[in-house]
C-alpha cells in the first residue's frame with residue numbers, strides 16, 4: 001500500500017516509516033520540521049535503501065494537503081503530525097487546539113473526498129487522565145491534566161463521529177504509552193528541541209555529559225519506590241504495531257493501547273540504564289512535576305487478542321538502543 005505518513009520525519013514517525021518500507025509498503029511523508037530534522041528523511045532512505053516521496057508542508061494547510069492527495073494514489077494515512085509537549089500546551093492552549101484538531105479535520109476531509117478509507121491516528125495514554133491502572137480502552141476518559149491531552153480526546157471523538165457518518169472508513173486510534181529507544185543502526189532516535197522534557201532523552205544526555213545530573217520529580221508517590229511508574233515501550237515495537245494495525249484495519253473505529261503492559265519506576269529505569277550501558281547516572285530527588293500522575297501503564301490484552309501484536313523488546317534493550325543513538329548523534 002502507498003501510505004501518507006504525516007510527521008514522518010519525527011521520532012515515532014521515522015521509525016514507523018522504516019517498518020512500513022520493510023513490510024513492503026511505499027511511503028509519502030508530509031512534515032513541516034517543527035519538531036524533526038530534514039536529514040531524518042535521508043536516514044530513513046539510507047537504512048531501508050528505499051526512496052520516499054516527501055512534502056515539506058504544514059498539514060493544517062488544506063490546499064497543500066489537497067495537492068498531495070490530488071497528485072498521489074494514497075491507500076492509507078498514518079497521522080503523527082501534532083504538537084505534543086504537555087508543559088507548553090498549558091502555556092499555549094490555542095496553538096495546540098488549532099494545530100492538533102485542524103490537522104486531523106483537514107486530513108479526514110481529504111480522505112473522504114479521495115476515497116482513502118484507512119486512517120491510523122496517533123493518540124496517547126494521556127487521554128486516560130488519572131484513572132486507576134492498568135488502563136483499559138473501555139474506560140471512561142476522565143478530564144486530562146493538560147490541553148495537549150484534551151486535543152487527543154477531542155480528535156478521538158471527531159474521528160469516532162466521522163466514522164459513524166462515513167461507514168466505509170476504517171480508523172485505528174492508537175494510544176501510546178511511553179516510547180523510548182531507537183533503531184539499532186544508531187542513525188535515528190529521539191532528538192528533543194532544547195532541554196528534554198521526557199525522562200529517557202534526559203538520561204542519555206546526562207550519560208553523554210551534556211547535562212550534569214537527572215532531577216527525579218518526586219519520590220513520595222504511592223508506588224514501589226515512591227517514584228513515578230510508566231509503561232515504557234521500545235519505539236521499534238511501537239512502529240511495528242502501527243503496521244499491524246494498518247494491515248488489519250476493518251470498518252469502524254478501533255482503539256488500542258500500544259504499551260508493554262508493564263510498569264517501570266523512574267529509579268528502576270535509571271538502574272536498568274546503568275546496568276545495560278555500564279554507566280553511572282547521577283541524580284537528585286526534587287519536587288513533583290505539576291500534572292504528573294503516580295502510575296500509568298496499559299492493559300494490552302485487546303491488541304494482543306484482536307491483532308495478535310505484543311511488544312517484544314525489554315527495558316534493557318530500550319536503554320541500550322537509546323544510549324547507542326545518543327553516543328553516535330552529532331548535532
Ligand code: WQD
Nearest residue numbers: 084086124126197198199202215216217228229230266292
Ligand atoms: C516519565 C517519568 C516523570 C523527566 C509524557 C507525556 C505523554 C507522552 C509521553 C506524548 C515521570 C519522570 C521525567 C525528568 C523525571 N507524550 N521524570 N525527570 O510524563 O509519562 O509522558 O511523554 O504523547 O503524553 O505526558 O513522560 O518521560 O516526561 O516522564 O523524574 O527529567 O519520569 O515525573 O514519572 P510522561 P516523561
